Amino acid sequence: MAIGILRRWAASAPVPVFIARGGGAGWRPVELAADPRVRLVPSPRHASVLLAAGRFPGPMGEALDRVHDQLPAPRAAVWWTADADAGRPAALQGASVVPGPDPVDRIVAAHRATVLGDAPSSPDVGADVPPNEFVGLGDNGHGGEGMMGGVPYGRPMAMTADDRDGLALDRLSVTLGPFLPGFTNGLQATVALQGGIVQELSLDVLDLGEGRSLDDLAGEAPTPWRTRLRWLSEALRVGGLDALAVRTARAARQGDEATSTVALVRRSGLLRSWSGIGALDGLDAASRLAGALDPSGPAPGGQADVPLDRLAASLVGSDWADVVVAICSFGFVAGENAHPRAVHR
Amino acid sequence: MIIVEIGGGVGGESPGRAQVLSLLASLLAVFGTTLVATFTVVAWPRRGAAPTWAFRAPTLGGGCAETHAWSRFHARYYPMTLVFIAFEMEMMFMYPWAVVYVREGLTALVDMGVFLGLLSLGILYAWREGALRWQ
Numbered sequence: 001m002a003i004g005i006l007r008r009w010a011a012s013a014p015v016p017v018f019i020a021r022g023g024g025a026g027w028r029p030v031e032l033a034a035d036p037r038v039r040l041v042p043s044p045r046h047a048s049v050l051l052a053a054g055r056f057p058g059p060m061g062e063a064l065d066r067v068h069d070q071l072p073a074p075r076a077a078v079w080w081t082a083d084a085d086a087g088r089p090a091a092l093q094g095a096s097v098v099p100g101p102d103p104v105d106r107i108v109a110a111h112r113a114t115v116l117g118d119a120p121s122s123p124d125v126g127a128d129v130p131p132n133e134f135v136g137l138g139d140n141g142h143g144g145e146g147m148m149g150g151v152p153y154g155r156p157m158a159m160t161a162d163d164r165d166g167l168a169l170d171r172l173s174v175t176l177g178p179f180l181p182g183f184t185n186g187l188q189a190t191v192a193l194q195g196g197i198v199q200e201l202s203l204d205v206l207d208l209g210e211g212r213s214l215d216d217l218a219g220e221a222p223t224p225w226r227t228r229l230r231w232l233s234e235a236l237r238v239g240g241l242d243a244l245a246v247r248t249a250r251a252a253r254q255g256d257e258a259t260s261t262v263a264l265v266r267r268s269g270l271l272r273s274w275s276g277i278g279a280l281d282g283l284d285a286a287s288r289l290a291g292a293l294d295p296s297g298p299a300p301g302g303q304a305d306v307p308l309d310r311l312a313a314s315l316v317g318s319d320w321a322d323v324v325v326a327i328c329s330f331g332f333v334a335g336e337n338a339h340p341r342a343v344h345r
Numbered sequence: 346m347i348i349v350e351i352g353g354g355v356g357g358e359s360p361g362r363a364q365v366l367s368l369l370a371s372l373l374a375v376f377g378t379t380l381v382a383t384f385t386v387v388a389w390p391r392r393g394a395a396p397t398w399a400f401r402a403p404t405l406g407g408g409c410a411e412t413h414a415w416s417r418f419h420a421r422y423y424p425m426t427l428v429f430i431a432f433e434m435e436m437m438f439m440y441p442w443a444v445v446y447v448r449e450g451l452t453a454l455v456d457m458g459v460f461l462g463l464l465s466l467g468i469l470y471a472w473r474e475g476a477l478r479w480q
Contacts, residue, residue, distance in 0.1 A: 020407070045404055063407025069399035126399030131409070158412040163419075170416035175408030188408060195418045 007116060014039040015111040018047035018071065020064055020179040022054030023186065023208030024082060027230035027331075028215055028222075029053040033237075033249035035104045042181045042237070044070040049111050050122075051103060052092055053080045057209040060178065060186060061089030065125040067179050068092075074121035076110035078103055082212035090125045101218040161194065169194045178206055182238040182328030189323070196319050203308040203327070226252050228292050231332045232265065235289065238328045239270045262293050277318070278326025280311055285329035292332045306330050424476050435464050 015038045019029045029051065033040045041047050044067050056064050068077060068091035077095035079088070080103040098106050113119035158170035177188040186208045192200035215222055222230075229252035236245035244264060251258035275286040283291075291297035311330065315323050403410050439457065446453045471477060 043404055066399075066402060066405075066409065067407050069397070070402065070404050072400070073393055124397055124399045126397075126402075128397040128399060130398055131402060158416050167419055169419060171412075172414070172416055173411040174403075174405060175411075177406045177408055180406035183406070190408075195416070 011112045011115040015049055015107055016041045016047045017049045017051050017107055018042075018044045018067070018179075019051045019053060020056075020067055021185050022052065022056045022060055022064070024211055024213040025054030025080075025185060026213060026215070027227065027234060028213075029080070030230045030233045030237075031249050031253045032104060033233060033246045034253045037104055037108050040237070044068075045072065047071050048075060048115070049107050050075065050077045050091070051080060051107060052077060052089075052095065053103075053214060054185070055081065055083055055086055055209040055211055056089045056092075057087060057207055059206045060208065061087070061091070063178055063188075063206070064089050065091045068122065069124050069126050071122075074114040076114045076119070077122050078107050078110055080214065082214055082217050083209075086209065086211060091122075094122055099217070101214075161199070163194045163197070163199070171199065180324070182234060182324050182331065184327070184331045187327065189327070191320070191323075193320065198316055198318060198320060198323060201312040201315055201323065203312045205308070223255070225257075225295065226255060228295075228332070229258060229261075232292060234331070235292075235328055236265065236270070238324060239268075239273065241265075241268055241270065244268060265293060274325055274329065277322045278311065278315065278329055280307065280314055285325050288329040288332060421479070425479070428471060428476055431467070432464070435461075 014036065017032070017038045018041055019032070021027075021029055030040075032038055032051075044050065048071070050068055050071055052064060068075075077092055078098060079092045079095045080098045082099070084097050084099055096106055096110060110119070114121055158172045160168040161171040163169045172193045173190075174193065175188060175190050177183045178186050183189075184205075186206040188204050188206055190200075190202040190204070191198055229248050233245045233248040233252060236242075236248060244261070247261055248258065248265075251261050271286045271289060274289055275284060277285040278288075311326065315326055318326075403414060438460070442453060442457055446457075
């Protein structure tokens, strides 16, 4: 009985949603933060519902499959798309499709159904096997050359390399994105980290396919100011100012001037914390943010070719938080559906 | 009719109060054990499935890891820790010295002065060698 009551309370609480933005989604899903029935979370581990917004062809679909499996059970998936006829990724085989402008009703219904047990939890896409083979010299995958042999839990240990202080630290190679807070659609970062400092960085854009955008579902193109506010809401979330992000999302949805919100953002200290990060062509992240806050500043999506190769080169030696801020600050000028043409570093 | 004596006699508490306390402790133990057993019996069939390999993959926003996440970070506070321990032992010697200082007078002052002087040479050496520089 007590557990039944707890389940009903859990079902009626704001739904923690992780948004994966695909092709054609742009920054539009960020406006969902304005609805009190949902709560946008930065990690799939905190989410109950996966909202897949847009198109997910090829590698984007594979990345979505990985993120889907990382949501804790019971979980549900909802696909918000203007191209329901396009290829459906494996993670969304059992997902309900939202062809309309607002997915919140469907999200809440899916959450309630899974928590109350009316619908089964979305099953894993990936197989229940270790990612790499457990192979070493011994029977349990252990052993090898020296102290670094073997592949514990199926992945090789990070080998050492020299770092900036003349020490030899382990060098982690990892691929991050495309579904990270602040990342533009399809952006993936391949990074080599030593103790939190980036030693190598390569920024790629995955194929987003061709088709309609989510704004087409609403029947009208968003105003430039509304686009600014959407991106600003995401940037505020990256900066840790969640309440201000919700307020900005509300202003974007209502289409108002939001002068008081913009004034709060200017006073919040975000500009100061972003200064000096991601400097490129005379502008740093704070300058780009200031440009976005100014109605007479650069237009959203005004720069189709973001120099990702030069940006990656400039970010080597900084820590990962600065890299995320720098990438997020370019999200405004890169526009909603721009495909930044990049040369791999 | 049960009469419980309240108030202690010479040399300790009354037997009645001790009995009440032990009875309460027993009831509490039984209640606690029953509560734990009930929750276990009710919740055990409802536990979730063991996490799969797909769930246990590191959360990278859709990316994948090529190496294991176990890695070493440089303990940049290590030289400072060694210096601290060395001079902490110096302070340990000063505590008993402070107790007898007034009684021993000038002798104690000179002895401790020599001791501190020698250790100050150690500080100067460490300073010259860069042990006090934060990495």
